[in-house]
Amino acid sequence: PRVLAWMDLMEDLSGHEPEDPGFVSRDALPGTLHALLGEIGRVYAPFLVGNADALARGADRVECTIDGYKWTQKPFPYQGKCF
Numbered sequence: 001p002r003v004l005a006w007m008d009l010m011e012d013l014s015g016h017e018p019e020d021p022g023f024v025s026r027d028a029l030p031g032t033l034h035a036l037l038g039e040i041g042r043v044y045a046p047f048l049v050g051n052a053d054a055l056a057r058g059a060d061r062v063e064c065t066i067d068g069y070k071w072t073q074k075p076f077p078y079q080g081k082c083f
Helices: 002-015 031-057
Strands: 062-066 069-073
Touching (some): 031 062, 031 069
Antiparallel strands (some): 062 069
16 A cells, blocks of 8 residues: 555656656766765665665664675664665
């Protein structure tokens, strides 16, 4: 039910029809955006994987390696939904 409600919301787009020319190609993305996405992939994605694993196991600690360093903290149930 929640997915259907989300799809209805996303489909509405307040009367705007999506157009392919409205999207930027990967090749046209600025270098700053590439750097930001690289940072997210390097430091946030490993946490999301570790957090999802900890939640699935019912563990009380997330343990992962972020940017070459060991990272430990309590898991976040909400961020388990982000994975």
